Structures are given as structure tokens and as C-alpha cells.
Amino acid sequence: MYALCDVNGMYASCEKVFDPSIRKKPVVVLTNNDGCICAACGIAKKLGVGKKFVPYFQVKNELAKAGVVIRSSNYELYADLSQRMMxxxxxxxxxxxxxxxxxxxxxxGKNNTSSSAEWSELARLIRKTVWREVRLPIGVGMGKTPTLAKAANHAAKKLDGFNGVAVIDTEASRKHVLSQMAVTDIWGIGRRLGKRLNFMGINTALDLASQNPTKIRKDFSILVESTVRELNGEVRHNWDDVRAAKKEIFSTRSFGQRITDINQLQFALATHAEIVSAKLRKQKSLTKAMTVFATSSPHDNEGYVSKSYFHQFTVPTNDTRNIIASAIQSIPKLFVKGVRYYKCGVGLMDFHKESLFQYDLFNHSTDNTKLMSCMDSINARFGRSTLHLAAKGFDNKFAMRREFLSPQYTTRWGDIPKIIC
Structure with missing residues (x-):
């Protein structure tokens, strides 16, 4: 038996945890640089505002008239509350x-013989406990396969009569839920695939579950076949305890404001280089190649400028000092005086396992593994960039724009909530 626990409007719900004054108000959260709407609470959705990925400037007046509370993405808060929920x-x-x-x-596990009532009671207990301890509203769906658990979660949150909890463990409950779900509501069935299925007369989740798996595999893929089998109670999806190491690692972001200063471009590239270096060490890999880029915005009137630089390391490395030094070397090739830069980034590729790589006699590694380990452990304990290289600078004008940022209640000493009795 599987259970799927899913937070309702995660980002918007997190904003309400430590701010009781907005718990009964519509809340929407914006993406990086306050560009688009990325999350909305249930109240905002009922009002018909807060549609995802709509540019904020287009609906700014509409949101103001509806009395919607606007928040910038507070990733530090969301990550901490997510961990508490997990x-x-x-x-x-x-x-x-x-x-x-x-x-x-x-x-x-496979051999649990609990009744439907017992599973429902457990689901309600999980939901109540998360609300009591973390103050996040969640939906809990239970099923015999991960896909059925996803379907049950959809029912718990979207279908009438379930009130946040749904269990699919019998044939009757399976047909009842699947018959009320559109085929595109199924985990793994996207809009384009849904159109093809609709053209074949497959409109609901139950319609898809009734198809011949072998024929579905011939017409579509083994993934869709697995979905059909899972909808009929056969477990086909699984997850590895250890995820495969990434083959490429990138860090890119648009600036909070346009930059024309070469020093600010250096600080930004050094920041991205530090981020990818830490991720590389986390998966215990070494990199042999790096790409660096900087661009202006295609929407600016000055004309679009895009520059990139490719660097190969003589000796594979995961030392932040080496990666930042190579990124800084690219600046003369990237920087053009007078260009208003909008975005830059650093990418690493051509990876080798740190424990298996064999160095040669003529090119020695300059990595300091103890120093990097010390740096990573300090930053893991006290927060990213607690300890960093001076190449990042200290007065960064390219920082992400977050004009509606709420306090980081759980990760910054100055933002810890104060209780006045």
C-alpha cells in the first residue's frame, strides 16, 4: 500500500504559517524577480485570481482590487517547512x-491486510498531525500502487465528498474515483498525450485503465503501458535509494536589475561557480569541462548580445577555487562595455567519479579536499555562503529582486517570531 501526501498550494500555505493576519485572505506568490505568479492559496483560486505563470504586471491592478496579498518566493522558508513536513x-x-x-x-509494504476504514483513519491522522505540528494543509491519498495513490490524492483534493482524504483499495473505490478523473489528471499523462488519447475515445482515467496494456505499449510507449497496469493495481513504478549522478550541472539566473559593471559580472559568475562546485562535490564527481555565458535581454531596445566561453581543465577538479578562477578568466571574452547584462550562468560537464579517477604523473591536482570539506560542512550547518570566497564580492547589485519578501522565520536569527505576552 502507498500513500501520497501533498501540500495544498505549498508556497502560499507556507506564507500563512507564521503570519496569522493573512490566513483568511487570498495570497499569491511570485517567481524569481517577481516576474510571474507561481502559487495561489485556495481562497485566491475561488476568487478566480492567481492563475499560474501569468506575468504579475498584467494582473497587478486586478489583484489589488480583490485584496490579494502578494509575496515574493521565500525559498529558505519553504525548504525548511518542507523538511519539517517530511x-x-x-x-x-x-x-x-x-x-x-x-x-x-x-x-x-505488500502484505498489509488493513481494512479500508483503518487506512482512512491513518490518512486522517497523518493529515491532522501535519496540520497540528507544521500548520500546512495537506491531502492524503492511498492506493495499491503509486499511480493509484496519486489518483486518490487527486480525489482527496479535487473531488466532492472526500475532504482531504481518499483511499483506493477496492474495485468499487477504484472505479468510483477513476471514472471522475479526466485522462490528463493521471500522473504522467500530459496535455499532448491526452489529446491523442481523447482522439481514440479515451477521455477518463477509467477509460485508460480499461485498455489492453500490450496494445497501449505498441501505440504509445512502455511508460504509458506501466501507467495502465498501475491503474489496475499492478506495481510498476519504483524509486532507487540512491539517485544516479547528474551528467551536467548548471546554475543560471536573471539579475534583479541590469548590470553594466565588469566587477558585478565577475561577482555573479563567481556566485554561480560556487553553487555548481558545491553540487558537484555533493555527488562526489570531478569535472573536466565548463561553459560560461552572459547575455542581455532580447526585449531591451539596445539590441541582443549573447557571449559564451568554453574551458577544459587539464586535470579534473571539484575545487571551488579552481572553478571560480577559470570562470573569471572568461570575463574579457564575455564583457562588452555599454551592454546592459540581464543574465549569466556557469555549467559543468564531462564528469568523472572522484573515487575512481586515476591521475597521471605529469599533471598534478591542485584540489584541497580537506578545505572544501570544511567549507561544505560549515555552509551545511549555518546556511549557504556562510563561508565563501572573496571573489563573490560583498556588495552585489545583481541579487534577485524580491520586493514582497516575507521574513525567513526559521532560518535567520533576526526573523525569529517574537511573542509578546
Missing amino acids: DTCSRFAPEIHIYSIDECFLHY
Whole structure:
């Protein structure tokens, strides 16, 4: 049996945890640099505002008239509350798989013979506990496969009569839920695939579950076949305890404001180089090649400028000092005086396993593994960039624009909530 726990409007719900004054108000959260809407609470959705990925400037007046509370993305707060929610959910199952920042699967094994009433009671207990301890509203769906658990979660949050909890463990409950779901509501069935299925007369999740798996595989793919089998109670999806190492690591971001200063471009590239270096060490890899780029905005009137630089390391490395030094070397090739830079980034590729790479006699590694380990452990304990190289600078004008940022209640000493009795 599987359970899927999913937070309702994660980012918007997190904003309400430490701010009781907005709990009964519509809240929307904006993306990086306050560009588009990325999340909305249930109240905002009922008002018909807060549609995802709509540019904020287009609906600014509409949101103001509706009395909507605007917030910038507070990633530090969301990550911490997500971890608290996962820790709470993990107490209710022998195995947990964190699927995303707001979703986790719980697995109870194959031989559990609990009744539907007992599963429903457990789901309600998980939901109440997360609300009591973390103050996040979640939906809990249970099913015999991960896909059925996803379908049950959809029912818990979207279909009438479930009130945040749904269990699919019988043939009757399976047909009842799947018959009310559009085929595009199924986990893994996107809009384009949904159109093809609709053209074949497959409109609901139950329609898809009734198809011949072998024929579906011939017409589509083995992934769609697995979905059909999972909708019929056969477990086909699984997750590895250790995820495969990435083959490329990138860090890119648009600036909070246009920059024309060469020093600010250096600070930005050094920041990205530090981020990718830490990620590279985390997966215990070495890099042999790096790409660096900087661009202006195609929407500016001055004309579009895009510059890039490719660098190969003589000796594979994961030392932040080496990667930042190579990134800084690219600046004369990237910087053009008078260009208003909008975005830059650093990417690493051509990876080798740190434990298996064999160095030669003529090119020695200059990596300081103890120094990097010390740096990573300090930053892991006290927060990113607690310890960093001076090449990043200290007066960064390119920082992400977050004009509606709420306090980082759980990760910054100055933002800890104060209780006045």
C-alpha cells in the first residue's frame, strides 16, 4: 500500500504559517524577480485570481482590487517547512520517498491486510498531525500502487465528498474515483498525450485503465503501458535509494536589475561557480569541462548580445577555487562595455567519479579536499555562503529582486517570531 501526501498550494500555505493576519485572505506568490505568479492559496483560486505563470504586471491592478496579498518566493522558508513536513510524515510509515518539495510517498509494504476504514483513519491522522505540528494543509491519498495513490490524492483534493482524504483499495473505490478523473489528471499523462488519447475515445482515467496494456505499449510507449497496469493495481513504478549522478550541472539566473559593471559580472559568475562546485562535490564527481555565458535581454531596445566561453581543465577538479578562477578568466571574452547584462550562468560537464579517477604523473591536482570539506560542512550547518570566497564580492547589485519578501522565520536569527505576552 502507498500513500501520497501533498501540500495544498505549498508556497502560499507556507506564507500563512507564521503570519496569522493573512490566513483568511487570498495570497499569491511570485517567481524569481517577481516576474510571474507561481502559487495561489485556495481562497485566491475561488476568487478566480492567481492563475499560474501569468506575468504579475498584467494582473497587478486586478489583484489589488480583490485584496490579494502578494509575496515574493521565500525559498529558505519553504525548504525548511518542507523538511519539517517530511519528517512528520516519515513517522507514519517504514519507508518514505520525497518526490518534490511538497510531495512524498509513504510505502507500507505488500502484505498489509488493513481494512479500508483503518487506512482512512491513518490518512486522517497523518493529515491532522501535519496540520497540528507544521500548520500546512495537506491531502492524503492511498492506493495499491503509486499511480493509484496519486489518483486518490487527486480525489482527496479535487473531488466532492472526500475532504482531504481518499483511499483506493477496492474495485468499487477504484472505479468510483477513476471514472471522475479526466485522462490528463493521471500522473504522467500530459496535455499532448491526452489529446491523442481523447482522439481514440479515451477521455477518463477509467477509460485508460480499461485498455489492453500490450496494445497501449505498441501505440504509445512502455511508460504509458506501466501507467495502465498501475491503474489496475499492478506495481510498476519504483524509486532507487540512491539517485544516479547528474551528467551536467548548471546554475543560471536573471539579475534583479541590469548590470553594466565588469566587477558585478565577475561577482555573479563567481556566485554561480560556487553553487555548481558545491553540487558537484555533493555527488562526489570531478569535472573536466565548463561553459560560461552572459547575455542581455532580447526585449531591451539596445539590441541582443549573447557571449559564451568554453574551458577544459587539464586535470579534473571539484575545487571551488579552481572553478571560480577559470570562470573569471572568461570575463574579457564575455564583457562588452555599454551592454546592459540581464543574465549569466556557469555549467559543468564531462564528469568523472572522484573515487575512481586515476591521475597521471605529469599533471598534478591542485584540489584541497580537506578545505572544501570544511567549507561544505560549515555552509551545511549555518546556511549557504556562510563561508565563501572573496571573489563573490560583498556588495552585489545583481541579487534577485524580491520586493514582497516575507521574513525567513526559521532560518535567520533576526526573523525569529517574537511573542509578546
